[in-house]
Amino acid sequence: MRKKRHLLKVDGLQLRFGGLQVLDDLSLTVDEGQIVGLIGPNGAGKTSCFNCLTGIYQPQDGRVLFDGTDVSRLPTHRRARLGMGRTWQNLGVIDSLTVTENVMLAQHQRTGYSALAGMLGLAGTWLRERELRRDAAEIIDYFGLEDIADERCGSLPYGKRKTCDMAMALATDPKMLLLDEPASGLSPEEALGLVETLRELRDRLKLTILMIEHHVPLVAEVCDYVYVLNFGKLLTEGEPDEIQRHPEVIAAYLGGAAAEPEVNETDEADDTTQVLRASQSPGEPPEWPLQPAAEGGAHGAA
Numbered sequence: 001m002r003k004k005r006h007l008l009k010v011d012g013l014q015l016r017f018g019g020l021q022v023l024d025d026l027s028l029t030v031d032e033g034q035i036v037g038l039i040g041p042n043g044a045g046k047t048s049c050f051n052c053l054t055g056i057y058q059p060q061d062g063r064v065l066f067d068g069t070d071v072s073r074l075p076t077h078r079r080a081r082l083g084m085g086r087t088w089q090n091l092g093v094i095d096s097l098t099v100t101e102n103v104m105l106a107q108h109q110r111t112g113y114s115a116l117a118g119m120l121g122l123a124g125t126w127l128r129e130r131e132l133r134r135d136a137a138e139i140i141d142y143f144g145l146e147d148i149a150d151e152r153c154g155s156l157p158y159g160k161r162k163t164c165d166m167a168m169a170l171a172t173d174p175k176m177l178l179l180d181e182p183a184s185g186l187s188p189e190e191a192l193g194l195v196e197t198l199r200e201l202r203d204r205l206k207l208t209i210l211m212i213e214h215h216v217p218l219v220a221e222v223c224d225y226v227y228v229l230n231f232g233k234l235l236t237e238g239e240p241d242e243i244q245r246h247p248e249v250i251a252a253y254l255g256g257a258a259a260e261p262e263v264n265e266t267d268e269a270d271d272t273t274q275v276l277r278a279s280q281s282p283g284e285p286p287e288w289p290l291q292p293a294a295e296g297g298a299h300g301a302a
């Protein structure tokens with residue numbers, strides 16, 4: 001069997017904002033050709049981790065190796081050129097631009113001239129712009145957005161804008177996609193379509209994917225491996241089925257008492273406890289919660 005190669009290796013990330021310890025000695029690896037999940041309650045530090053990987057945040061300590069290169073000190077655009085593509089938790093599309101324009105804007109990371117120069121048709125750009133438009137059309141077709149290619153993103157439903165965000169990430173010609181909550185706000189049908197898309201990106205386009213996601217059934221369905229973050233630290237890691245039975249993971253999502261709940265039929269149960277109680281019967285692991293229960297689980301000051 002072919003030995004897996006680490007495409008991404010993260011060593012000992014430390015990120016603080018004032019007294020807030022956002023990431024604490026976080027290490028993880030992503031093998032080439034895998035879909036890896038990064039899960040954890042709200043405020044666990046998942047998006048901050050992506051921001052460190054892509055160079056938006058500069059951690060106080062730690063190293064990021066991507067495709068054999070130490071990118072820890074490189075600016076965001078250099079990391080993108082090396083093959084890190086990203087989507088955003090709060091959408092990276094520009095509402096006033098059309099789908100095609102958004103995708104072409106994303107492509108400019110690899111053109112050597114600015115998007116503005118391309119839009120103004122400055123000397124030396126028109127031939128390349130024509131190529132980009134053709135490539136953009138292919139990507140747009142790939143994601144099934146061709147019917148709305150000339151519509152402004154602001155007028156599109158949320159699911160389509162999310163797909164456009166994904167198309168933009170692909171337009172940077174990445175080796176690895178970092179997806180921040182790709183299923184949030186999607187309908188069940190759209191989430192199902194996303195599973196197919198992610199598998200195809202891995203299997204046909206040979207992309208490696210690191211994905212933040214709260215929709216755990218989707219994570220369990222599509223991920224080869226999962227890391228669980230809690231209060232900026234790695235709580236555990238493993239294959240999806242191990243992870244979703246892990247008592248500490250359940251506790252982290254459902255609150256401290258959830259690991260070994262005392263079932264008392266007469267108690268007034270809050271929503272969190274009801275989720276757990278409803279799903280527990282002797283000998284069976286609790287059903288996996290669809291959403292983390294706690295809002296804004298900010299970390300205590302260090």
Ligand SMILES: Nc1ncnc2c1ncn2[C@@H]1O[C@H](COP(=O)(O)OP(=O)(O)OP(=O)(O)O)[C@@H](O)[C@H]1O
Binds near residue numbers: 042047048049
């Ligand atoms: N630029 C910043 N300045 C100060 N604090 C920050 C900054 N960015 C993130 N934080 C804090 O770091 C913690 C982790 O935030 P982060 O957005 O990474 O969490 P998350 O796991 O992505 O949560 P969610 O699931 O809600 O998206 C939070 O307490 C947040 O307020």
Ligand SMILES: [Mg+2]
Binds near residue numbers: 046047048089
């Ligand atoms: Mg986040």
